[in-house]
Amino acid sequence: MEKEAKIYVAGHRGMVGSAIVRELEREGYHNIITRTHSELDLISQREVDDFFAQEKPEYVFLAAAKVGGIEANQSALADFMYDNMMLEMNVIHAAFVNHVKKLEFLGSSCIYPKFAPQPMKEDCLLTGALEPTNEAYALAKISGLKYCEFLNRQYGTDYISVMPTNLYGPNDNYHPLHSHVLPALIRRFHEAKEQGLSEVVCWGDGSPYREFLYVDDLAELCVFLMNHYSGNETVNAGTGKELTIRELTELVAEVIGFEGEIKWDPSKPNGTPRKLLDVSKATALGWTYHTELKDGIRLAYEDFLHNPMRAER
Numbered sequence: 001m002e003k004e005a006k007i008y009v010a011g012h013r014g015m016v017g018s019a020i021v022r023e024l025e026r027e028g029y030h031n032i033i034t035r036t037h038s039e040l041d042l043i044s045q046r047e048v049d050d051f052f053a054q055e056k057p058e059y060v061f062l063a064a065a066k067v068g069g070i071e072a073n074q075s076a077l078a079d080f081m082y083d084n085m086m087l088e089m090n091v092i093h094a095a096f097v098n099h100v101k102k103l104e105f106l107g108s109s110c111i112y113p114k115f116a117p118q119p120m121k122e123d124c125l126l127t128g129a130l131e132p133t134n135e136a137y138a139l140a141k142i143s144g145l146k147y148c149e150f151l152n153r154q155y156g157t158d159y160i161s162v163m164p165t166n167l168y169g170p171n172d173n174y175h176p177l178h179s180h181v182l183p184a185l186i187r188r189f190h191e192a193k194e195q196g197l198s199e200v201v202c203w204g205d206g207s208p209y210r211e212f213l214y215v216d217d218l219a220e221l222c223v224f225l226m227n228h229y230s231g232n233e234t235v236n237a238g239t240g241k242e243l244t245i246r247e248l249t250e251l252v253a254e255v256i257g258f259e260g261e262i263k264w265d266p267s268k269p270n271g272t273p274r275k276l277l278d279v280s281k282a283t284a285l286g287w288t289y290h291t292e293l294k295d296g297i298r299l300a301y302e303d304f305l306h307n308p309m310r311a312e313r
Helices: 015-026 047-056 071-075 077-097 134-156 181-195 215-227 245-256 280-285 293-306 308-312
Strands: 007-010 059-062 102-106 158-162 164-167 197-205 212-215 234-238 261-265
Touching: 007 015, 015 071, 015 158, 015 164, 059 077, 059 215, 077 102, 077 134, 102 134, 102 215, 134 158, 164 181, 164 215, 164 293, 181 197, 181 245, 181 293, 212 215, 212 293, 212 308, 215 234, 215 280, 234 261, 234 280, 245 261, 245 293
Parallel strands: 007 059, 059 102, 102 158, 158 234, 164 212, 197 261
Antiparallel strands: none
């Protein structure tokens, strides 16, 4: 990408999109286009088509999505599928029609089968059944990356996709019901500490393994790939390290300073038992993560404390 190129970041107010904007600015890109949801509804094909026809961006980072944790996914399966399918198809198609030079689609590691061999390589996609609790979201993301691939194969476009592991960091969603596990734990232990509670109850039994990547590390990879990678196969983004939810919970409690008891509710779902990405492809391209988990949780907690609007969501 040329430094003066017109770059559209879809979803710039979200955790991933805002991190990509920060990374672009850090690297000297200055012609960045953004739109809020009130200014541009990506679910509306007409609005998206009009926007692309008027602005003619040269490069697109598609980081917009309807996201949430296990409860949000389970309670709104149809909404998660429809909203994500519509917005990504609208943006990708409009990029194609308006001759965007390159597009990068941001997906999720939930696209891989529930019982995929660990660590999960990019080529295990569509080799088994998905995790039921986020199947709708996964199907939408698979459709987005496949549409990018099919456009490349049929029309010779240069559209790529990136599949991040569990993300966290500045501008995360700390909603008590609709957030992902790490921000939900940050909020829960912070409130327990503030209220002087003697115990905190967490979902499941704490046994599943998870991998976490600090969002600014992902943003660095996203810009790197836009400049250095082309191909139909997606690229995994992660650390290659994992820990149990129980270990994560104890680490969050330690960082926040909660000294009470942690209890578990096994009647609640655990989700996928293990979800570790094979990141050898990104490593071979020349990228590696920088932020260790404990340091990243400290940074995320600082963001939680100093962004009251985020904390109230």
